[in-house]
Amino acid sequence: MNSEKLIKLFEAFVKKDSDAFHKIAWEIIEDEKRKKHHLLAAQLKHILIENTSSLNMNHIQQIPPIPRDNEKGFRLLDVKKFFLDWNDVILSKETEEILKQIVQELEKENLLNTYGLKPKRKILFYGPPGTGKTLTAKVLSSVIGYPLVFVRFESVISSYLGETASNLRKIFDFIEKGKWVVLFDEFDIIGKQRDDPTEHGEIKRVVNNFMLMLENYEGDSVIIAATNHPHLLDIGVWRRFDETVYFDLPDRERRKKIFEKYLKVLKKDKNINLNKLSEKTDGFSGSDIEQACIDALKNTILNGRELLSFDEVEKAILRQRNKIKAKRTGKYE
Ligand SMILES: Nc1ncnc2c1ncn2[C@@H]1O[C@H](COP(=O)(O)OP(=O)(O)O)[C@@H](O)[C@H]1O
Ligand SMILES: [Mg+2]
Numbered sequence: 001m002n003s004e005k006l007i008k009l010f011e012a013f014v015k016k017d018s019d020a021f022h023k024i025a026w027e028i029i030e031d032e033k034r035k036k037h038h039l040l041a042a043q044l045k046h047i048l049i050e051n052t053s054s055l056n057m058n059h060i061q062q063i064p065p066i067p068r069d070n071e072k073g074f075r076l077l078d079v080k081k082f083f084l085d086w087n088d089v090i091l092s093k094e095t096e097e098i099l100k101q102i103v104q105e106l107e108k109e110n111l112l113n114t115y116g117l118k119p120k121r122k123i124l125f126y127g128p129p130g131t132g133k134t135l136t137a138k139v140l141s142s143v144i145g146y147p148l149v150f151v152r153f154e155s156v157i158s159s160y161l162g163e164t165a166s167n168l169r170k171i172f173d174f175i176e177k178g179k180w181v182v183l184f185d186e187f188d189i190i191g192k193q194r195d196d197p198t199e200h201g202e203i204k205r206v207v208n209n210f211m212l213m214l215e216n217y218e219g220d221s222v223i224i225a226a227t228n229h230p231h232l233l234d235i236g237v238w239r240r241f242d243e244t245v246y247f248d249l250p251d252r253e254r255r256k257k258i259f260e261k262y263l264k265v266l267k268k269d270k271n272i273n274l275n276k277l278s279e280k281t282d283g284f285s286g287s288d289i290e291q292a293c294i295d296a297l298k299n300t301i302l303n304g305r306e307l308l309s310f311d312e313v314e315k316a317i318l319r320q321r322n323k324i325k326a327k328r329t330g331k332y333e
Contacts, residue, residue: 124241
């Protein structure tokens with residue numbers, strides 16, 4: 001073993017610096033793997049995580065040091081715990097069924113294993129912006145009980161040429177060390193069609209790299225990639241996922257439920273009719289409806305009124321509709 005690492009390991013132990021200890025311990029495991037000492041690497045890995053897992057992984061999972069970008073030192077990811085449930089996101093029956101099946105497969109993993117089957121772990125979320133993809137990843141993380149690892153693409157991509165692939169490697173190394181729900185949000189940034197003519201090879205390399213890492217990944221985490229622009233992904237990317245889940249714009253019934261959810265804070269005037277609000281918001285995403293609701297609530301509160309009126313919500317809907325138009329056309333009205 002490299003003597004420098006041995007010294008660092010001792011120092012970390014003496015200083016009781018658990019982050020430093022884990023960092024160096026993982027480097028040693030990687031070194032051993034590289035030397036093809038696979039048995040030793042597996043034993044060391046077992047001592048480091050599998051032992052702690054039976055004690056506390058399910059409750060307080062140890063978070064290894066957060067990987068950082070070499071050049072700028074940015075954190076490449078964030079780890080957060082959420083406490084949401086299925087009521088926090090309003091989805092179509094079909095979408096909800098697929099998601100619940102994913103959870104069930106994970107819960108019954110041992111049973112599936114006895115038949116040589118494996119739960120789905122690599123999932124692609126796609127659909128228009130504001131339809132609840134990010135929110136659903138948080139719900140899944142809560143329901144499954146694995147913390148959410150949120151991959152920060154700004155940091156992954158914004159680094160110098162050539163650094164991106166190494167950042168991805170660091171992220172996958174981190175993922176290997178625990179049970180997480182990992183969200184690669186706005187995934188299209190790296191999933192961008194590989195033969196895009198405006199692109200000079202770097203993204204192509206990154207995508208190939210990402211797909212290879214995804215394909216080779218056999219750990220316990222659930223990996224979710226989310227995109228608002230599925231057309232930017234080529235067929236090669238789609239094939240790598242065990243499941244693809246479409247998030248559509250909410251229909252009338254769901255829009256009504258979303259209004260109900262986000263208008264709860266205030267007492268409503270008698271004339272508030274959720275069906276009418278729902279009819280007036282065809283084409284709105286969940287996020288658009290939430291924005292209109294917040295807008296109406298704030299106006300009511302700031303004007304010192306206690307009851308939320310239909311008028312107020314209607315005005316907020318109009319304002320939101322103009323914003324949606326502006327976003328689509330780049331023009332304000
Ligand atoms: N289906 C939904 N049910 C409930 N709230 C939603 C839904 N879709 C969007 N929202 C609201 O809009 C916010 C932004 O949505 P987000 O999950 O970021 O959408 P996406 O990731 O699909 O762009 C959410 O945090 C939530 O408050
Ligand atoms: Mg999102």
